[in-house]
Amino acid sequence: MKKFLLFLIFIYSTTFFAQQEDAWLFFKDKPNAAAYIANPLTMLTQKAIDRRGNQNITIDETDVPIHQSYINNIKNSLGITVLGKSKWLNALHIQGTQTAINSLKIDFTFVESIYFADKTLNTSNKGTFQKTEAHHLNKFKNTEETFNYGAAESQIKMLKGDFLHTEGLTGKNQIIAVIDAGFPNVNTLAAFKRLRDNNQILGGYNFADRNANFYTRHNHGTNVLSTIGGYLENQFVGTAPDAKFYLFISEIAETETVLEETLWVEAAEMADSLGVDVINTSLGYSTFDNPKHNYSYADMDGKTTFISRGAEIAAHKGILVVNSAGNEGTSSWKYISAPADAASVITVGAVDINGNISSFSSFGPSFDGRIKPEILAQGTASAVINHQNGSIVNYNGTSFSSPIMAGLIACLNDNEGFLLKSAKQQNTNFNAYLKEALYESADRYNNPTAQHGYGIPNFETALYKYIGSTGSVEDRFFENLKIVPNPVINTFKFEGFKESLQDFDIQIFNVLGKVVYQQQKLTKPTLDISTLKKGLYLLRISRNNLQKTFKIIKQ
Missing domain, CATH: 2.60.40.1270 (Penicillin-binding protein Tp47, domain D)
Incomplete structure (x- = not known):
């Protein structure tokens, strides 16, 4: 980090302290795409390839890494710092002066376009943020089995998640990626001992610090993970206690910058390559420390922001992406943020123990008029594991309604169960069936509102509907x-x-x-x-x- 800061100081000094700008640079092509696609194990694990095959999702150019010589040329350009990258969007996140960044389009024919985070600068070049098919979340406002759910009983039984568990659907064949702000003490707390003893934590990465230590930084991720995978016998059970996990840090809690969008997309790409089935994210973006980078409600169309574009691609790769709606229901912004606005993301709002809407739960719809959030789970007084001493506490926020929901979605999506055995013979992407069954099971499906969406789902009903939707083509x-x-x-x-x-x-x-x-x-x-x-x-x-x-x- 010190070297990085010194390097920035050097850049500032050589450019007479000119304003440093953030921008995304998009490339025109991937020259080695055919060779990579012919050898998919050079890009993806077998688990990821199998997930694609089960859902009839082709491996394509978006899976191919960015051409390394393109990256090298940009890195070697005077006054340019590369902070992140996305193979899905074939883009780099760069910093430099407006002049230095604009010169890249002139200097290199392989540069397709440039998009500045400060949108007022985009009129000075032809770069546009190509659209494809947050107000941040108040930085962390806060085999057949029968479980004694303890403090977690209401948040599971409200959704009929206990029915899935008694049917043996506890997430044992699912891999969940939690992309968050940090996971301190997950490696020591008793509430995660079951995960550790059963080797259910498969690994992770700290994108914020570019190292492998993910048991660090902000405790928000620890709290979030507990609602899915935490376990204290007769006291507390997460919604997918037998799932496996990758833990990724993309959020830099002490700041709010557009770089976090890029880091999230990097984390989602790694999750995809490792064969993850479900992603939970209790984060969202629309306002930043630099107000020139802020988004407007008009940008919440699921197609504009870098993070929402990445989330949409993740869903198209066969991952069920679950995101909190946000905690801005009582603020002047009040709306969902990115990537909760993405069309294929399952966006989750919050209710209390009695099923009444939480006043802080962010409103939809998306700017282009789609129902958001789609569904609700308990987010007022959610039972959560405290990151310091491992005690059971009650926290508020869609940060917790989202992972409560994500765990049960993983149980419903058990890829080794009979749903796969019936559906994969059709070579069908059946995540759409799952989402349809889930939404149709909700209590307000026929009368959605801007804050409730379709309402509180019933996973017992959803399972029946899901099975019925995956019949044979004959x-x-x-x-x-x-x-x-x-x-x-x-x-x-x-x-x-x-x-x-x-x-x-x-x-x-x-x-x-x-x-x-x-x-x-x-x-x-x-x-x-x-x-x-x-x-x-x-x-x-x-x-x-x-x-x-x-x-x-x-x-």
Whole structure:
């Protein structure tokens, strides 16, 4: 850090103390893209490649690193400092004088455009912030299993998250990235001992200081992580207690600068390359220490800010991105901030223990009129682990409603369960199905408001809806086939199918994807499942390339 500061002093002295500006520089191309795409393991882990394949998401040029010679040329330019980069946006975050930055467009033919954080300077060059398909969050305002949730009971049961847990969906096959401001004492506190003992913390990175020490900086991330992965027996349980985690620091709590947007995108890119399934971010941006960099509500369209553009790409890579709405409901700004405005981001507002909206919860819609926030979770008096002594405390903020929600979304998205087994055969990006099921389960879905969005979701209902949305592409062939009765007590039969069922095979899966019943070549239309436990199951009937899936409730 001292060397960095001395370098800045040198730049200031050689430019007669001219004003240093922040800008994003965008490149025209990636000359080695074809070679990288042909060898994806040079860019992505196998886990990331598998996630793409399961959802029919192609590996493309956005996955390719920025051409190194381009970076070197910019770094070697007089008066220019490179502070960050994004392969997704093929861009560098740079600092320098307005003159030095503008000269890059003249000096290098591979530079596509330049966009200054001080938007008044963009009229002096042709660089534009290409749009694609915060007011900051009050810097941290504050296998079948049965759990004693303790202090966390209300925030989990309000969402029917306990139903997912009793069905065995506890996030065990999910990887969650928490992008935040720091994680001090996660490596020592008793509330995270279960994570440590079970090797559920896979790693992380401190982008703020450019080092591998992520158990440092601001405690906000520790508090956030506790609502997802914390565990104190009979006292406290996070919403995804069996998930695995990467911990990334992108926020520099002592300042508010546009560099934090770039660092967030870098963290999201690393999360993607490591195969992360869900990202939680309890951060947001629209005003900065330099008021010339501030965004307006008009910029909250999901397409303008650097961070929102990055968040949108993360979602298109197959990651479920969950972000807090913000705590500005009673301020003059009052609106959501970036990246909560991104169209594909699941934006979460806050309610109290009784389901009443928290007054501080930020309002939507996005500037272009989309419902934001989409859903709500407890954010008033949320149960959280204190970062200093590990005690259970109550904090306020959408900073906590977001991770409470993100953990349950990870449970719903369990990629090794029966949802994947049925949906991946269609080569379908089924995150859209999950979000649709989640929103439709919410209590205000048919009457959304600017602060409530669709309201409080019901994860039991969402699971049923999600299963129903991932049926086979051959559904029309079976459109008249029914299971009667359903729910089932002991036996059921198939009705409404004109063809003989004798050539069809049957498999029944539990919610963890395990086959619990199977029969080849049906000989009669009635099946006995009296030996199965009560619960939710998926039945698949198939013949050659034809198949259909049904959800069954065993009573």
